Amino acid sequence: AQKIPYPLHLGITEAGLPRTGSIRSAVGLGVLLYEGIGDTIRVSLTTGDACQEVECAYEILKSLKLRERGPVLVSCPSCGRSETEIVKLAEDVEGRLKRVEKAIKVAVMGCVVNGPGEARDADVGIACGKGKGVLFRKGEKVRTVDEPDFLEALMAEVEAWSK
Incomplete structure (x- = not known):
């Protein structure tokens, strides 16, 4: 977010099923976000419930203290x-x-x-x-x-x- 003068979207496609895909997304996106790279994120999981992807993304942001939403x-x-x-x-x-x-x-x-x-x-x-x-x-x-x-x-x- 602070490294480049324009918005940058981050996402990992083909991350996998919810358990392993959440871990891969957290590691891959978390490192970049921690370094100040990225403005928006997308978590892609092999699931029929898109809510799991959104919940995973919020947990990543909460863990990095980039967004406080929910407990x-x-x-x-x-x-x-x-x-x-x-x-x-x-x-x-x-x-x-x-x-x-x-x-x-x-x-x-x-x-x-x-x-x-x-x-x-x-x-x-x-x-x-x-x-x-x-x-x-x-x-x-x-x-x-x-x-x-x-x-x-x-x-x-x-x-x-x-x-």
């Missing part, structure tokens, strides 16, 4: 310290976040030992333990919730933050 979800890698179904919770949160338009960083962490520290720059988050979860805002503890309430309690925090 960013961070979650832990589900190591041996996790005492809850963290993958399912993260997937459920991701599904619910699709309806949120405001830029917000949300963390879903699998343990109360490292969770709050690892996600301290998140706007809101939850660090889950055995049967209990600690909700936090900007790294500060808000309250503790029981496991059946993890999803709804976190989404209530997201909604409150988004207002």
